[in-house]
Amino acid sequence: MAQTAASDLTFEAPDEEVAREIRSALAEWFHHEQRDLPWRRTRDPYAVWISEAMLQQTRVEVVLDYWPRFLRAFPDVHALARATDEAVLEAWSGLGYYRRARALQAAARVIDEEHGGVFPTDHDEVLALPGVGPYTAGAVLSIALDLPEPIVDGNVERVFARLFHLDGVRGSGPLMRAAWSAARYFVAREDDRVPPRVWNQALMELGALVCTPRGPRCGACPVGEWCAGRAAGVADDLPRPKPKRPPVEVRLETYLAERDGRWLVVQRPEEGLMAGMWEFPTVEVDGPGLFPGELPGGLGARLEPAEELTTMRHGITKHRITVSVRRATCADPGSKSARWLEAPEVRELALTGMARKLAERLDAWESGLGA
DNA sequence: AATCCGGGGTT
DNA sequence: AACCCAGGATT
Numbered sequence: 001m002a003q004t005a006a007s008d009l010t011f012e013a014p015d016e017e018v019a020r021e022i023r024s025a026l027a028e029w030f031h032h033e034q035r036d037l038p039w040r041r042t043r044d045p046y047a048v049w050i051s052e053a054m055l056q057q058t059r060v061e062v063v064l065d066y067w068p069r070f071l072r073a074f075p076d077v078h079a080l081a082r083a084t085d086e087a088v089l090e091a092w093s094g095l096g097y098y099r100r101a102r103a104l105q106a107a108a109r110v111i112d113e114e115h116g117g118v119f120p121t122d123h124d125e126v127l128a129l130p131g132v133g134p135y136t137a138g139a140v141l142s143i144a145l146d147l148p149e150p151i152v153d154g155n156v157e158r159v160f161a162r163l164f165h166l167d168g169v170r171g172s173g174p175l176m177r178a179a180w181s182a183a184r185y186f187v188a189r190e191d192d193r194v195p196p197r198v199w200n201q202a203l204m205e206l207g208a209l210v211c212t213p214r215g216p217r218c219g220a221c222p223v224g225e226w227c228a229g230r231a232a233g234v235a236d237d238l239p240r241p242k243p244k245r246p247p248v249e250v251r252l253e254t255y256l257a258e259r260d261g262r263w264l265v266v267q268r269p270e271e272g273l274m275a276g277m278w279e280f281p282t283v284e285v286d287g288p289g290l291f292p293g294e295l296p297g298g299l300g301a302r303l304e305p306a307e308e309l310t311t312m313r314h315g316i317t318k319h320r321i322t323v324s325v326r327r328a329t330c331a332d333p334g335s336k337s338a339r340w341l342e343a344p345e346v347r348e349l350a351l352t353g354m355a356r357k358l359a360e361r362l363d364a365w366e367s368g369l370g371a
Numbered sequence: 372a373a374t375c376c377g378g379g380g381t382t
Numbered sequence: 383a384a385c386c387c388a389g390g391a392t393t
Contacts, residue, residue: 051388052388052389053389054388055387055388055389056387056388056389056390057386057387057388057389057390058387058388058389059386059387059388060387060388062387063388097389097390099390099391100389100390103390103391130390130391131389131390131391132390133389133390133391134389134390135388135389135390136388136389136390139388143388151388153387153388153389154386154387154388154389155387155388156388170386200388201388204388205388207388208387208388213385213386213387214385241385242386244384244385
């Protein structure tokens with residue numbers, strides 16, 4: 001390497017020949033070791049885009065369940081553009097970051113109306129789509145269309161931080177700038193036969209399978225001989241962890257009100273946390289912080305809590321939630337944002353994660369069967 | 372630059 | 383339990 005003990009955050013390009021060897025070795029490894037992921041079997045920009053949107057801060061294993069279902073429900077841009085908000089949210093239920101689902105549909109409508117239903121191939125036009133940032137734009141253009149667009153996700157940031165001994169904090173501006181610089185350098189080279197599609201996916205796959213966040217398998221790494229972090233014995237310590245903040249404890253009560261085999265469900269407000277999702281009536285116990293302190297629409301006044309059925313633990317980003325699940329009776333007739341539904345109908349709604357956990361257990365709580 | 376937004380598999 | 387994941391929008 002031309003670089004010695006780089007402790008700063010400047011990416012210095014390796015020698016031409018080294019760069020070629022790195023690219024060649026990683027591509028070769030990728031061809032043998034890559035996972036057989038369904039979205040790697042298509043080059044349809046729309047299908048790739050859906051996969052990338054789902055994969056934002058979401059594990060591959062989770063997306064495996066959702067991607068095929070979503071594509072069956074909305075096979076192309078036009079189908080997604082004319083779908084109802086509710087149908088899209090329902091297909092997204094459980095994936096989290098529900099803003100993504102809204103943005104996805106908004107972007108589909110932009111493509112449908114302004115690009116004739118054809119996914120744009122211009123970088124700036126892709127980047128302008130709602131919910132599409134630098135990573136997703138580069139990912140779709142490189143993976144689907146094989147254009148030389150760089151990408152940096154959590155995997156790529158980590159791989160470059162170790163490979164070039166970039167000593168920075170995970171997700172920080174300086175490290176991200178250095179990683180993007182390295183990504184641009186490698187993907188733009190045309191001195192060999194490694195296509196952008198292969199290079200970008202190989203980088204991420206290396207981060208997922210070998211250059212893992214903790215306990216990297218350096219012995220199995222195809223580019224280990226060029227790795228400055230490994231040579232310095234600090235691969236496992238890069239990138240440096242982001243300073244953590246203590247989680248916020250939240251106590252909630254959720255009410256399961258049943259009437260004639262139907263359960264009371266309510267819809268969350270259109271703005272804010274888990275916007276528009278359905279759940280069982282829920283309030284925060286010790287003063288409103290994460291959730292409202294009382295139920296909307298005067299529902300709380302007509303809802304009579306009864307015995308506790310169970311308690312659950314749940315996490316929402318920085319919040320650690322303890323939920324007391326109580327049986328309840330309610331005289332509320334239902335409304336636009338409050339419905340009485342049978343258990344199977346409840347399970348078809350766009351539920352929050354917490355509500356989905358409970359919905360799976362509703363049958364055990366039908367009256368007469370006990371807890 | 373910091374903060375917010377879900378949920379879950381790994382370790 | 384802590385960590386962090388094929389990030390983007392908002393402030």
